[in-house]
Amino acid sequence: MLTVEHLNVWFGHPPARVDAVKDAGFTVAPGESFGLVGESGSGKSTILRAIAGLIDTWSGRIEVAGQPVAARRRDRAFYKTVQMVFQDPYASLHPRHSVDAVLSEALRLQGMDDIDRRIARLLDDVGLGRGFRFRYPHQLSGGQRQRVAIARALAAEPRLLLLDEPTSALDVSVQAEILNLLSDLRAEHGLTYVMVSHDLAVVGHMCDRLAVMQQGRIVEVMTVEDLRRGAARQDYTRQLIAASAGYQRA
Amino acid sequence: MTLLSVRNLRVTFPTRQGTFEAVRGVSFDLGRERLGVVGESGSGKSMTGRSILGLVRPPGLVTADRMQLEGQSILNLPERKMRKIRGRRISMVMQDPKFSLNPVMSIGDQIVEAYRLHAGGARAAARQKALDMLAAVQIRDPERVMQAYPHEVSGGMGQRIMIAMMLAPDPEILIADEPTSALDVSVRTEVLNIMDRLVRDRGMGLIFISHDLNLVAQFCDRVLIMYAGRIVETLAARDLHQARHPYTRGLLNSLPRLDAPQDRLPVLQRQDSWRDGDPIAESLETEFPGGL
Structure with missing residues (x-):
């Protein structure tokens, strides 16, 4: 479904150029859920944004569903296949657009018809119900906002969903609801996920395989079973797992 | 020895729909210990910390039966006197x-x-x-x-x-409001070690406000669990996983765990009774059961 080869992403110009991602490569099979983990600044979100076409200073090869993607402008067909859900549901929804406006815009951009019925179904899909259709973001809780953001991504009926820390701004009880929703949607719609998270437990719950990133490089690609067994090959991964396990008094 | 003693603390804000109570009758004692305060957003944990330092701005209103720093009342002190306490005797890390x-x-x-x-x-x-x-x-x-x-x-x-x-x-007391939430896990351990050492070496009292139950269980001596502005349960931190209140249990269960995979995460079913039901706590007058 997704192939990334020799991906380099940089910002700025020399001498101030920053190489945010260096020679990253991985593949994600159709229907798989793939995690990208690492500390802040490791380049995990940057990879996601390069795939989504939000950054155009990259080199290498990105293939989605067998098609190489363009470096700059992506066409409508691309966004019909690939959609993204962002970290902060407080920032990713326009404060003055109602849920109805957000969803109908996304549907119209994809040239969908029968918008009325589709909005109702999207709201059902994300467990909001039709009563939420004419609400504004400030009338929604964080979890409800993230459900709207997920509905917006699903509007295009994509096959690959890019999830950038979709629950890290939410309370743990709400996180559980959103993770369950994402699992259900993946099963129902046969979606492929690439999920960025700093939380190994969340990735362990949601994903089949994961890549561990450090300073712009992928240091290890492993299965979640290996992660659970603590069978990391790299020192850095072991440190990350140990640090995530919590605090041991010195 | 009690550094800080709080009884029936209430923080209210007037709104167009009537008075909103952010903190509804919180009582606790703080000794030379690490006291964790956990709860979800909106549970009143940060407001509790801010009200101790007199940082709740009007029209917010702070009332309490008692708020004493080493026996001296610090409730609603005039700003000039509060400034002698804030920073010097009680400090806060945001x-x-x-x-x-x-x-x-x-x-x-x-x-x-x-x-x-x-x-x-x-x-x-x-x-x-x-x-x-x-x-x-x-x-x-x-x-x-x-x-x-x-x-x-x-x-x-x-x-x-x-x-x-x-x-x-x-300072004698440090209030740390989510001091490590914005940090990576590797840096987090360092910052916690520093605070831990300060509590031990200087005999400081630490109020550690966090949404992260596991971290609090590992780092603190004692934990207050807050829900809707009240303390619903008080526990020794090492007993957190034996928590009895359904809210605490629900929060713990909703966390994904690497060592215990499951297909679906249990979702918290909120009960109205949690808002006003009886809290689960040892008697307040017991001196720091999990502390020094």
């Missing part, structure tokens, strides 16, 4: 150093200013103290960091600088 440090002042000047405000003394002595404090929070090159501006340091270092600044006047 969540995000990016928003708590002055962006147009060098780090050294900020620590020196904070220190002299509380302790007075000559500039040169204050500078030495600032250098010592930066070294105490494991900053390797304090001379260089003194010259730096906040945007030139990383989040983890910014948070350590905040802690250095807050601890320079040697």
Whole structure:
């Protein structure tokens, strides 16, 4: 479904150029859920944004569903296949657009018809119900906002969903609801996920395989079973797992 | 010995729909211990911390039957008197150093200013103290960091600088509001070690406000669980996983775990009775069961 080869992403110009991602490569099979983990600044979100076409200073090869993607402008067909859900549901929804406006815009951009019925179904899909259709973001809780953001991504009926820390701004009880929703949607719609998270437990719950990133490089690609067994090959991964396990008094 | 004693603390805000109670009758004692306060957003945990320091702004209203710092009432003190306590005897570290440090002042000047405000003394002595404090929070090159501006340091270092600044006047109590939530896990351990050492070496009382149950269980001595402005359960931190309140249990269960995979995460079913039902706690008058 997704192939990334020799991906380099940089910002700025020399001498101030920053190489945010260096020679990253991985593949994600159709229907798989793939995690990208690492500390802040490791380049995990940057990879996601390069795939989504939000950054155009990259080199290498990105293939989605067998098609190489363009470096700059992506066409409508691309966004019909690939959609993204962002970290902060407080920032990713326009404060003055109602849920109805957000969803109908996304549907119209994809040239969908029968918008009325589709909005109702999207709201059902994300467990909001039709009563939420004419609400504004400030009338929604964080979890409800993230459900709207997920509905917006699903509007295009994509096959690959890019999830950038979709629950890290939410309370743990709400996180559980959103993770369950994402699992259900993946099963129902046969979606492929690439999920960025700093939380190994969340990735362990949601994903089949994961890549561990450090300073712009992928240091290890492993299965979640290996992660659970603590069978990391790299020192850095072991440190990350140990640090995530919590605090041991010195 | 009780450093801080709070009984029936209430924080209310008038709204167009009537009075909103952010904190509804919170009582606890703090000794020379690490006291964790956990709860979801909106549970009143930050408001509890802010009200102790007199940082709830009007029209917010703070009332309590008792709020005493070593026997002396600090409830609704006039600002002039509060300033003698805030920073000097009770200090607070906020969540995000990016928003708590002055962006147009060098780090050294900020620590020196904070220190002299509380302790007075000559500039040169204050500078030495600032250098010592930066070294105490494991900053390797304090001379260089003194010259730096906040945007030139990383989040983890910014948070350590905040802690250095807050601890320079040697407060008796430190209130830390999500001090590690904005930090990476590797830096988090360092910052926690620093706070841990300060509690042990100086006999400081620490109120550690967090949404992270597991972290609190590992780091603190005692935990208060807050829901809808009330304490619903008080526990020794090591017993957190034997919590009895359904809210605490629900929160713990909703966390994904690497060592216990499951297909679906249990979702918290909120009960109206949690808002006003009987809290689960040992008698308040027991002295710090999980503490020193």
